[in-house]
Amino acid sequence: MDKAKPLLNVENLGISFGGLRAVQGVDLQLFSKEMVGLIGPNGAGKTTFFNMLTGVYEPTEGTIMLGNRKLNGLSPYKITQGGISRTFQNIRLFGELSVIDNVKVAYHSQAKHSLLSSIIRLPQHFNGEREMEEKALAFLEIFQLQRFKDEKAKNLPYGQQRRLEIARALAASPKLLLLDEPAAGMNPQETKELMNLIALIRETFELTVLLIEHDMPLVMGVCERIYVLDHGQLIAQGTPTEIKNNPKVIEAYLGEEVS
Amino acid sequence: MEYVQQLVNGISVGSIYALIALGYTMVYGIVKLINFAHGDVFMVGSFVGFYSITVLHLPFVAALLVSMVVCAIFGMLIERIAYKPLRNATRIAALITAIGVSLLIEYGFIYVRGAQLEAYPRDVLPDFKINLFGAEIESQAILILGVSIALMILLQFIVHKTKMGKSMRAVSYDAEAAQLMGINVNRTISYTFAIGSALAGAAGVIFGVYYTKIEPLMGIIPGLKAFVAAVLGGIGILPGAMVGGLLLGVIESFVSAIGFSLWRDGAAFIVLILILVFMPSGLFGKNRREKV
Numbered sequence: 001m002d003k004a005k006p007l008l009n010v011e012n013l014g015i016s017f018g019g020l021r022a023v024q025g026v027d028l029q030l031f032s033k034e035m036v037g038l039i040g041p042n043g044a045g046k047t048t049f050f051n052m053l054t055g056v057y058e059p060t061e062g063t064i065m066l067g068n069r070k071l072n073g074l075s076p077y078k079i080t081q082g083g084i085s086r087t088f089q090n091i092r093l094f095g096e097l098s099v100i101d102n103v104k105v106a107y108h109s110q111a112k113h114s115l116l117s118s119i120i121r122l123p124q125h126f127n128g129e130r131e132m133e134e135k136a137l138a139f140l141e142i143f144q145l146q147r148f149k150d151e152k153a154k155n156l157p158y159g160q161q162r163r164l165e166i167a168r169a170l171a172a173s174p175k176l177l178l179l180d181e182p183a184a185g186m187n188p189q190e191t192k193e194l195m196n197l198i199a200l201i202r203e204t205f206e207l208t209v210l211l212i213e214h215d216m217p218l219v220m221g222v223c224e225r226i227y228v229l230d231h232g233q234l235i236a237q238g239t240p241t242e243i244k245n246n247p248k249v250i251e252a253y254l255g256e257e258v259s
Numbered sequence: 260m261e262y263v264q265q266l267v268n269g270i271s272v273g274s275i276y277a278l279i280a281l282g283y284t285m286v287y288g289i290v291k292l293i294n295f296a297h298g299d300v301f302m303v304g305s306f307v308g309f310y311s312i313t314v315l316h317l318p319f320v321a322a323l324l325v326s327m328v329v330c331a332i333f334g335m336l337i338e339r340i341a342y343k344p345l346r347n348a349t350r351i352a353a354l355i356t357a358i359g360v361s362l363l364i365e366y367g368f369i370y371v372r373g374a375q376l377e378a379y380p381r382d383v384l385p386d387f388k389i390n391l392f393g394a395e396i397e398s399q400a401i402l403i404l405g406v407s408i409a410l411m412i413l414l415q416f417i418v419h420k421t422k423m424g425k426s427m428r429a430v431s432y433d434a435e436a437a438q439l440m441g442i443n444v445n446r447t448i449s450y451t452f453a454i455g456s457a458l459a460g461a462a463g464v465i466f467g468v469y470y471t472k473i474e475p476l477m478g479i480i481p482g483l484k485a486f487v488a489a490v491l492g493g494i495g496i497l498p499g500a501m502v503g504g505l506l507l508g509v510i511e512s513f514v515s516a517i518g519f520s521l522w523r524d525g526a527a528f529i530v531l532i533l534i535l536v537f538m539p540s541g542l543f544g545k546n547r548r549e550k551v
Contacts, residue, residue, distance in 0.1 A: 056439070119417065
């Protein structure tokens with residue numbers, strides 16, 4: 001990777017809950033249009049790390065820089081508007097809203113028309129709504145969800161819900177997309193399709209992607225670089241091949257060799 | 260024919276309950292709080308309308324709008340000052356605060372202004388009788404119903420067709436996921452209080468025009484009844500609040516029509532007890548079984 005300025009620069013990031021240091025001393029750089037994996041055993045602090053990036057938790061130490069902007073302490077909606085958006089490990093769609101409304105909600109911060117213009121029905125309202133509708137439909141089409149557009153999100157089959165979550169995250173027009181176990185609960189065929197899709201959207205939208213995933217072949221297959229987290233600390237980073245042969249990583253996953 | 264008349268009366272009163280109930284149910288839907296100060300917002304709205312008409316000599320529609328705007332701001336202030344600091348506190352803490360806010364508004368208002376009654380002037384709206392199927396119906400009842408229905412349609416439009424409405428539904432479903440999708444949750448909650456309070460303000464003006472007599476503690480009983488209406492329809496569900504309010508108004512009218520006018524206020528609470536015993540999630544609520 002060239003020495004260009006990273007899109008996301010995380011330095012010495014850590015968080016404590018009371019006496020528990022859930023994550024500490026994490027340094028991580030993401031460069032533009034990279035696809036990077038974040039792996040580690042259960043409870044290693046991966047989701048906590050995502051929560052710090054998106055402002056759900058405020059880190060107790062360290063800094064997060066997105067471009068030239070410091071993200072520590074910003075509220076989550078500002079961070080999202082600033083260019084980081086995410087999906088969730090356990091799907092968190094707005095179940096009572098229609099599929100298309102789920103996508104539109106995420107597109108709101110881009111739409112400019114105001115509530116007042118809607119109430120008195122100015123042309124602004126209609127243009128804004130039309131633009132939003134078109135954009136949302138375009139996202140649904142990429143994920144082949146357009147035929148479900150008026151269905152309530154909670155009625156979609158599981159695999160489609162996962163795809164809708166990604167569509168919704170994309171509608172917030174992020175520079176950095178965080179995917180928290182997007183393939184969890186999918187069968188190998190669905191997983192493969194999903195990965196092709198992620199590769200495709202990354203190309204189309206010129207995204208940087210940070211991916212948490214347990215499916216090792218998958219992570220090794222699609223990511224250019226991988227970070228490994230264990231007990232809240234980074235224990236390794238490098239290309240998939242380096243990671244595969246790193247004794248520390250093997251130890252973290254399989255336990256120490258019995259001698 | 261008396262029954263047609265009672266039905267129309269019931270629907271008119273019920274539409275006032277429905278307007279107040281909408282505020283309860285919207286706020287509950289988004290922050291899971293029963294805002295017991297809501298009845299007092301209704302009272303403040305009624306007084307704002309009264310002063311707009313008597314002091315500023317505004318016509319009915321202008322007074323209605325002034326009252327709605329003042330109440331919207333008032334509702335947002337209540338939320339900012341009293342409820343926002345308790346956003347992550349236990350629900351009971353917020354509930355007790357709501358009762359405290361209610362008492363503060365009532366007695367603060369009496370302290371500043373005095374407890375004396377006021378009467379809306381009689382000539383705010385044209386008053387004549389309409390003959391419908393042999394029943395004498397007051398023109399005011401019709402106008403009130405018209406205004407209420409117009410406001411409910413406006414609300415439906417806001418909730419279902421605007422960005423803010425979609426944000427509200429998203430926040431009420433999952434506030435944390437909503438803010439991670441770029442929605443400003445605090446602003447959405449503020450708007451919800453503003454819209455709910457504006458409806459209560461409108462209800463206050465309508466109430467004043469219809470019943471003429473207003474006083475600083477007038478919000479208590481309609482507030483409680485509107486709460487019953489919201490529970491009757493299924494709290495957190497907008498059409499539920501509308502139907503619940505109208506139904507409650509009709510029930511009350513018929514209770515007095517068959518000769519139990521003293522039981523009129525009691526009827527609402529009997530309805531509440533029956534609903535809580537037999538249909539705790541209300542007419543429109545779905546009984547959610549926990550998945551194992």
